[in-house]
Amino acid sequence: MAGFSLSDLERIIGERALSGDDSSWTAKLYRSGMERAAKKMGEEAVETVIAAVKGDDGALVSESADLLYHWLVVMKVAGIPLSDVMTELERRTAQSGIAEKASRKQD
Numbered sequence: 001m002a003g004f005s006l007s008d009l010e011r012i013i014g015e016r017a018l019s020g021d022d023s024s025w026t027a028k029l030y031r032s033g034m035e036r037a038a039k040k041m042g043e044e045a046v047e048t049v050i051a052a053v054k055g056d057d058g059a060l061v062s063e064s065a066d067l068l069y070h071w072l073v074v075m076k077v078a079g080i081p082l083s084d085v086m087t088e089l090e091r092r093t094a095q096s097g098i099a100e101k102a103s104r105k106q107d
């Protein structure tokens, strides 16, 4: 299970979004467009915040999974690949020099 990545989920969402399968939540949400998908993501974000503030670790894991899934659907609707976000995160990390400092510490 630990081998499952956001890239795997992005690929599944990409396939299911265009599947035309009426039983697919992804296909339905993708078809309904950005407003609905973003609203759903917002609901999951709020539920994640509530779980965090309550200190409910089980709910925090579950709501985080819902949030990441719905965020990836929003990104699919927007047509922005996950790799664009990872590139931006990598750029920020390189800019801060943190990765370099960590690798120097290991030597």
Ligand SMILES: N=c1c2ncn([C@@H]3O[C@H](COP(=O)(O)OP(=O)(O)OP(=O)(O)O)[C@@H](O)[C@H]3O)c2ncn1[C@@H]1O[C@H](COP(=O)(O)O)[C@@H](O)[C@H]1O
Binding pocket: 009, 012, 013, 016, 023, 024, 025, 026, 027, 065, 066, 069
């Ligand atoms: N990770 C998810 C995932 N997380 C949440 N959901 C769905 O998101 C929907 C909304 O979640 P909520 O918790 O808000 O449930 P709800 O309150 O009943 O929803 P609403 O009343 O607002 O409709 C539910 O139908 C969940 O099943 C997901 N649906 C799909 N996936 C992934 O997408 C794949 C493809 O799924 P399908 O597109 O359904 O084939 C799956 O194999 C999973 O990997």
